[in-house]
Amino acid sequence: MLDLKFIRENADAVRHAIEVKRVGLDLDALLELDRVTLALRQRVEAAQAERNANAKLVPKASPEERPALIQKGKDLGEELKALEPELREKQEALQALLLRVPNIPLADVPVGVSDEDNVELRREGTVPQFDFEPKDHVALLEARGWAEFERVGKVSGSRSYMLRGDMALLEMALLNFAMNFLAGKGFTPLSASALVRPETLVATGHFPGGEDQVYRIEDEALMLAGTAEVPVNYLHSGEILSVEQLPINYAAISAAFRSEAGSAGRDVRGLIRVHEFKKVEQYVICAGDLAVSQQWFQILLANAEEMLRLLELPYRVIQNCTGDMGAGKVYMYDIECWVPSEGRYRETHSCSNLGDWQARRTGIRYRDAEGKLHYPHTLNNTAIATPRLLVPFVEVHQTAEGRIRIPEALRPYMGGRTEI
Numbered sequence: 272m273l274d275l276k277f278i279r280e281n282a283d284a285v286r287h288a289i290e291v292k293r294v295g296l297d298l299d300a301l302l303e304l305d306r307v308t309l310a311l312r313q314r315v316e317a318a319q320a321e322r323n324a325n326a327k328l329v330p331k332a333s334p335e336e337r338p339a340l341i342q343k344g345k346d347l348g349e350e351l352k353a354l355e356p357e358l359r360e361k362q363e364a365l366q367a368l369l370l371r372v373p374n375i376p377l378a379d380v381p382v383g384v385s386d387e388d389n390v391e392l393r394r395e396g397t398v399p400q401f402d403f404e405p406k407d408h409v410a411l412l413e414a415r416g417w418a419e420f421e422r423v424g425k426v427s428g429s430r431s432y433m434l435r436g437d438m439a440l441l442e443m444a445l446l447n448f449a450m451n452f453l454a455g456k457g458f459t460p461l462s463a464s465a466l467v468r469p470e471t472l473v474a475t476g477h478f479p480g481g482e483d484q485v486y487r488i489e490d491e492a493l494m495l496a497g498t499a500e501v502p503v504n505y506l507h508s509g510e511i512l513s514v515e516q517l518p519i520n521y522a523a524i525s526a527a528f529r530s531e532a533g534s535a536g537r538d539v540r541g542l543i544r545v546h547e548f549k550k551v552e553q554y555v556i557c558a559g560d561l562a563v564s565q566q567w568f569q570i571l572l573a574n575a576e577e578m579l580r581l582l583e584l585p586y587r588v589i590q591n592c593t594g595d596m597g598a599g600k601v602y603m604y605d606i607e608c609w610v611p612s613e614g615r616y617r618e619t620h621s622c623s624n625l626g627d628w629q630a631r632r633t634g635i636r637y638r639d640a641e642g643k644l645h646y647p648h649t650l651n652n653t654a655i656a657t658p659r660l661l662v663p664f665v666e667v668h669q670t671a672e673g674r675i676r677i678p679e680a681l682r683p684y685m686g687g688r689t690e691i
């Protein structure tokens with residue numbers, strides 16, 4: 272959400288963001304509603320002031336003057352009874368439109384329509400050359416009885432998964448590795464909920480717009496979050512932090528649930544795209560200063576890259592274009608890991624700087640050293656999400672015998688074993 276004053280004074284920049292982010296919003300209608308609401312609020316406040324002033328005159332008035340003053344008070348009361356609900360209605364309508372205003376992408380964000388227009392920045396690691404016919408992750412897991420692809424259909428329907436034996440241990444090892452890695456970087460580990468209230472999804476910016484991606488609990492005002500970003504972002508909602516408390520950074524592990532509406536037919540086989548998965552999330556609240564938050568952007572990116580280097584997974588970093596970055600971001604990179612069976616890189620991480628757009632929606636503020644109130648900047652990046660990361664992991668680390676090598680950095684989390 273952007274500051275209404277900023278929108279009034281920078282309508283062209285906002286209009287450009289609406290256009291390049293392909294957000295369906297009529298800014299002129301919003302600005303007109305803003306003008307009408309402002310005028311109405313001034314009229315209501317004037318009538319309220321006049322009624323209060325008038326009410327003070329009544330007890331001091333002479334018997335001759337009093338009836339007229341009482342009538343005037345009644346007339347003003349009638350007028351307010353009609354105007355106040357109208358004003359509330361217009362303020363609510365304006366608020367609903369303000370929630371749809373996108374953030375302004377930074378100048379060097381490539382303008383584009385979809386992920387086709389994302390820009391590859393660099394590739395890291397060496398794509399493996401096998402001296403045997405490599406298997407895809409489904410064949411690798413089925414050969415070792417490590418997944419219940421058939422049976423789980425009975426339990427949970429399509430796009431679900433269960434892992435058995437060493438694969439279950441490997442999933443936990445990766446998540447544990449990520450939590451310990453980030454704790455070592457000074458992030459506060461958090462075991463987060465996924466059952467959240469609807470306002471938490473408005474706060475992150477998932478709503479309005481992403482309703483069809485979210486499972487909701489019938490007859491309850493509760494939903495299943497698609498990322499720990501949602502519960503963690505709302506943790507400090509409504510709070511006024513002190514600048515000494517910043518930066519606040521969390522390594523949050525949670526289940527994550529997504530309906531994947533609109534993904535019909537995509538990645539229907541295996542572990543890439545499932546309805547329920549697990550993720551360790553990096554989340555930061557920092558000073559409301561772009562120089563600071565862009566440093567944190569690089570830190571969150573570097574954390575994910577260091578983990579991938581330790582896991583010996585080749586990857587590339589891409590910059591998301593305006594059409595693929597979502598409403599709230601000013602800056603966004605994806606990391607994509609090499610998947611041998613597909614002969615291409617697949618997204619495994621998303622790193623975003625949201626400026627103060629998310630904090631404004633969430634109602635997180637902080638006082639600077641002079642006691643002045645500001646909105647902080649918030650950022651997030653995936654640390655490790657499973658089972659998706661298992662796909663490049665098992666395929667890249669497979670041996671001719673269908674075993675999986677465990678990189679050195681992960682062995683402490685796998686009982687010291689060098690392969691499974």
Ligand SMILES: Nc1ncnc2c1ncn2[C@@H]1O[C@H](COS(=O)(=O)NC(=O)[C@@H](N)CO)[C@@H](O)[C@H]1O
Pocket residue numbers: 497498499500529531542543544545546548550552618619620621622651652653654656657658659660
């Ligand atoms: N349906 C899914 N199944 C499996 N993994 C998924 C699914 N959706 C997302 N992920 C994993 O979660 C990562 C982050 O998802 S994201 O929507 O891109 N970004 C976020 O959720 C941000 N909060 C950063 O984590 C993805 O890169 C991917 O690795």
